[in-house]
Amino acid sequence: xxxxxxxxxxxxxxxxxxxxxxxxxxxxxxxxxxxxxxxxxxxxxxxxxxxxxxxxxxxxxxxxxxxxxxxxxxxxxxxxxxxxxxxxxxxxxxxxxxxxxxxxxxxxxxxxxxxxxxxxxxxxxxxxxxxxxxxxxxxxxxxxxxxxxxxxxxx
Amino acid sequence: xxxxxxxxxxxxxxxxxxxxxxxxxxxxxxxxxxxxxxxxxxxxxxxxxxxxxxxxxxxxxxxxxxxxxxxxxxxxxxxxxxxxxxxxxxxxxxxxxxxxxxxxxxxxxxxxxxxxxxxxxxxxxxxxxxxxxxxxxxxxxxxxxxxxxxxxxxxxxxxxxxxxxxxxxxxxxxxxxxxxxxxxxxxxxxxxxxxxxxxxxxxxxxxxxxxxxxxxxxxxxxxxxxxxxxxxxxxxxxxxxxxxxxxxxxxxxxxxxxxxxxxxxxxxxxxxxxxxxxxxxxxxxxxxxxxxxxxxxxxxxxxxxxxxxxxxxxxxxxxxxxxxxxxxxxxxxxxxxxxxxxxxxxxxxxxxxxxxxxxxxxxxxxxxxxxxxxxxxxxxxxxxxxxxxxxxxxxxxxxxxxxxxxxxxxxxxxxxxxxxxxxxxxxxxxxxxxxxxxxxxxxxxxxxxxxxxxxxxxxxxxxxxxxxxxxxxxxxxxxxxxxxxxxxxxxxxxxxxx
Numbered sequence: 001x002x003x004x005x006x007x008x009x010x011x012x013x014x015x016x017x018x019x020x021x022x023x024x025x026x027x028x029x030x031x032x033x034x035x036x037x038x039x040x041x042x043x044x045x046x047x048x049x050x051x052x053x054x055x056x057x058x059x060x061x062x063x064x065x066x067x068x069x070x071x072x073x074x075x076x077x078x079x080x081x082x083x084x085x086x087x088x089x090x091x092x093x094x095x096x097x098x099x100x101x102x103x104x105x106x107x108x109x110x111x112x113x114x115x116x117x118x119x120x121x122x123x124x125x126x127x128x129x130x131x132x133x134x135x136x137x138x139x140x141x142x143x144x145x146x147x148x149x150x151x152x153x154x155x
Numbered sequence: 156x157x158x159x160x161x162x163x164x165x166x167x168x169x170x171x172x173x174x175x176x177x178x179x180x181x182x183x184x185x186x187x188x189x190x191x192x193x194x195x196x197x198x199x200x201x202x203x204x205x206x207x208x209x210x211x212x213x214x215x216x217x218x219x220x221x222x223x224x225x226x227x228x229x230x231x232x233x234x235x236x237x238x239x240x241x242x243x244x245x246x247x248x249x250x251x252x253x254x255x256x257x258x259x260x261x262x263x264x265x266x267x268x269x270x271x272x273x274x275x276x277x278x279x280x281x282x283x284x285x286x287x288x289x290x291x292x293x294x295x296x297x298x299x300x301x302x303x304x305x306x307x308x309x310x311x312x313x314x315x316x317x318x319x320x321x322x323x324x325x326x327x328x329x330x331x332x333x334x335x336x337x338x339x340x341x342x343x344x345x346x347x348x349x350x351x352x353x354x355x356x357x358x359x360x361x362x363x364x365x366x367x368x369x370x371x372x373x374x375x376x377x378x379x380x381x382x383x384x385x386x387x388x389x390x391x392x393x394x395x396x397x398x399x400x401x402x403x404x405x406x407x408x409x410x411x412x413x414x415x416x417x418x419x420x421x422x423x424x425x426x427x428x429x430x431x432x433x434x435x436x437x438x439x440x441x442x443x444x445x446x447x448x449x450x451x452x453x454x455x456x457x458x459x460x461x462x463x464x465x466x467x468x469x470x471x472x473x474x475x476x477x478x479x480x481x482x483x484x485x486x487x488x489x490x491x492x493x494x495x496x497x498x499x500x501x502x503x504x505x506x507x508x509x510x511x512x513x514x515x516x517x518x519x520x521x522x523x524x525x526x527x528x529x530x531x532x533x534x535x536x537x538x539x540x541x542x543x544x545x546x547x548x549x550x551x552x553x554x555x556x557x558x559x560x561x562x563x564x565x566x567x568x569x570x571x572x573x574x575x576x577x578x579x580x581x582x583x584x585x586x587x588x589x590x591x592x593x594x595x596x597x598x599x600x601x602x603x604x605x606x607x608x609x610x611x612x613x614x615x616x617x618x619x620x621x622x623x624x625x626x627x628x629x630x631x632x633x634x635x636x637x638x639x640x641x642x643x644x645x646x647x648x649x650x651x652x653x
Contacts, residue, residue: 008581008582012320012323012581016323016326019330023330026345030344041603041606041607041610042339042340042603042607044337044339044340044342044344045344046602046603046606047333047598047599047602047603048330048333048344048345050602051326051329051330051333054326055326058319058322058323058326061319062319062320062323065317065319065641081376081377081580082378084378085375085376085377085378086376088375088376088378089372089375089376092371092372092375092548093372093569093573096368096548096552096569097569099552100552100562100565100566100569103562104562112549115545115549116545116546116549119544119545119548120541120542120545123375123540123541123544123545124541125539125541125542130542134542134545134546138546138549139549142549142550142553146553146557152553152557153557153560154553154556154557155556155562
């Protein structure tokens with residue numbers, strides 16, 4: 001059982017099954033709580049219920065596919081991300097989240113300057129002049145383009 | 156003849172030509188930058204052209220519209236980030252070509268066949284406005300629902316390795332499209348108590364996340380930021396080779412025009428259907444579909460640009476916009492005191508001629524700018540990715556924010572970026588999800604409308620499926636679904652081998 005759960009197609013099948021069941025139960029509750037017959041037809045939960053019903057055979061198809069893969073070993077998904085890759089990804093997500101938080105209080109241009117400098121450094125650029133040039137010029141150019149030329153509001 | 160005579164004053168007016176060129180340059184720029192959309196640019200133009208004459212406004216807007224729909228392919232090919240939903244399918248073959256150093260070739264095919272598509276659509280607009288309107292008028296809610304379902308069943312096949320995974324991705328997209336206030340009763344649905352989700356999931360942040368931020372995450376996770384990108388090599392493609400796909404492109408153009416004429420279906424459905432048709436009719440593509448087949452680019456680009464002419468047909472003759480941009484165009488007409496509708500071809504003949512002239516000039520500028528400027532925009536890929544990726548990330552943030560100026564949308568973009576990354580790692584294509592997201596709302600509304608209408612009829616089943624158009628669409632959907640069942644596929648491939 002534990003071995004089977006390591007197979008990504010089994011995991012996906014179970015995830016789709018759970019999602020379809022959750023959506024089905026929620027839709028059914030919403031659907032049944034609607035009173036009259038005419039309201040049933042117009043119920044906002046009619047289409048989600050149909051969607052949940054379509055999800056069930058799809059989950060079954062994924063699980064059947066995993067079953068057919070002898071030994072439950074075959075997996076066509078992309079190989080796992082390396083540890084340094086995971087660290088870089090986590091840093092990117094955290095930096096972007098911090099950028100969002102900072103954008104409100106310190107505004108778009110300074111926040112973008114800090115974000116770009118940190119991200120370019122994270123991705124491996126070592127030349128300080130290049131980092132500074134891109135980090136300073138890009139936000140200014142984007143500000144001129146979006147705010148001044150296109151009248152798009154930025155934080 | 157009358158129409159040609161009506162267009163001549165515009166085609167020879169330097170002011171009209173210059174305004175159209177300005178619009179075309181803006182369209183190229185807007186479409187090529189990830190996160191900016193043609194509808195956003197057109198909406199911005201409405202506020203700028205408010206005080207202009209109707210014909211001046213038409214010139215600029217048609218330039219943006221025609222070139223903007225094409226230039227979504229530029230970022231789709233070079234960065235794997237579609238500039239518009241219509242270019243989602245272009246990424247499937249365009250980006251693999253760019254990664255192999257064939258970006259110039261991909262751009263060339265996209266430019267030439269977008270041009271062919273635009274002209275075809277406009278020709279259809281000029282010639283077939285009335286008969287096409289009659290056909291579109293016959294479509295009922297169930298037909299729209301089945302058309303979208305057929306589109307999704309076709310898109311399931313886009314993720315070449317597993318049809319079931321393609322359908323799961325599409326289903327997830329439709330599920331996400333249901334979040335928000337329901338369109339009929341206005342009750343909140345699947346919002347999990349989050350106030351900002353009541354208006355639903357906005358398409359732009361989702362698109363930017365799924366294609367832009369997810370791509371950045373993938374590059375960072377795989378250490379691709381360290382790699383130097385390949386050079387954009389100018390390639391000589393003989394005209395004969397380039398035009399080899401011409402006759403087939405007319406099939407895709409027809410699909411694009413017909414789908415464009417159906418209100419609500421729009422360019423994403425057209426490009427998906429055309430791509431599905433290309434997979435069916437091209438027996439021996441240069442490379443397998445999804446791995447850099449120029450035939451795939453020809454199909455999507457000719458179909459989505461042919462949609463422009465098609466989308467204008469119901470807008471001008473019925474007052475029903477075919478897509479977001481024509482909805483904005485409709486508002487321009489109303490601002491200038493023009494009323495599109497069944498009598499428009501008679502009462503607004505001048506404006507109709509201006510639109511046609513603007514479209515033809517826009518198509519010519521598309522060809523010119525596509526051949527001259529698009530490859531130069533391609534210099535973007537020569538910037539080291541460790542510099543380019545952070546800039547793309549900032550553009551993603553701006554693109555997500557600019558639509559509704561909400562930081563919440565940037566958070567949504569982050570969520571969709573992570574979702575897109577995870578799906579790709581598990582072997583799912585995000586293109587079906589995107590199309591599900593775009594079409595889900597329309598499917599829901601039309602399905603409920605159809606069921607509601609049928610419930611008052613004596614024979615419910617006949618009311619739902621008893622019409623020839625409905626039966627044809629139902630049959631097409633069932634054939635696509637059944638034809639992709641593993642057992643049926645095995646049997647079919649077994650017969651072929653025999």
